[in-house]
Amino acid sequence: MLNIAKIRNGLVIDHIRAGLGIRIFNWLGLDKAKAPVAFIVNAPSKEMGTKDMLKIDETIAIDYALLGFIDHNITVNVIENEVITEKIHMTLPERVENVLVCKNPRCITQVEKSAPQVFVLSDRAKGVYRCEYCDEARGEIDLR
Numbered sequence: 001m002l003n004i005a006k007i008r009n010g011l012v013i014d015h016i017r018a019g020l021g022i023r024i025f026n027w028l029g030l031d032k033a034k035a036p037v038a039f040i041v042n043a044p045s046k047e048m049g050t051k052d053m054l055k056i057d058e059t060i061a062i063d064y065a066l067l068g069f070i071d072h073n074i075t076v077n078v079i080e081n082e083v084i085t086e087k088i089h090m091t092l093p094e095r096v097e098n099v100l101v102c103k104n105p106r107c108i109t110q111v112e113k114s115a116p117q118v119f120v121l122s123d124r125a126k127g128v129y130r131c132e133y134c135d136e137a138r139g140e141i142d143l144r
């Protein structure tokens with residue numbers, strides 16, 4: 001078993017699809033974190049085969065809607081005094097703004113560059129998003 005220092009007060013981001021952990025690490029800006037951070041890749045998982053995990057010994061602010069969009073199978077454990085006080089389950093958000101970019105050349109967002117890029121969940125089971133303006137299916141994920 002892996003020997004990882006216990007989190008006192010912070011977050012454990014668990015069940016990250018293997019290989020995606022580095023993107024979430026970067027998205028959260030954890031390279032600049034002051035608190036101890038453990039980044040585990042390819043941890044064995046009964047349900048998933050392998051998974052990535054992030055343990056942060058600090059309760060940082062996370063946009064859970066966006067995290068759910070990135071990977072809706074993630075769970076976040078909130079740790080207080082070394083005890084899990086909350087388990088947060090991600091879901092696909094109903095809409096995302098300025099995350100997906102519409103690729104339809106005739107879309108209003110291609111002309112009106114200041115218009116927000118709004119995508120709405122149209123098929124939860126398949127995870128399909130459509131542009132609110134032109135109905136184009138999901139574009140490229142552009143994490144910022």
Ligand SMILES: [Zn+2]
Pocket residue numbers: 102103104107108109131132133134135136
């Ligand atoms: Zn569009």
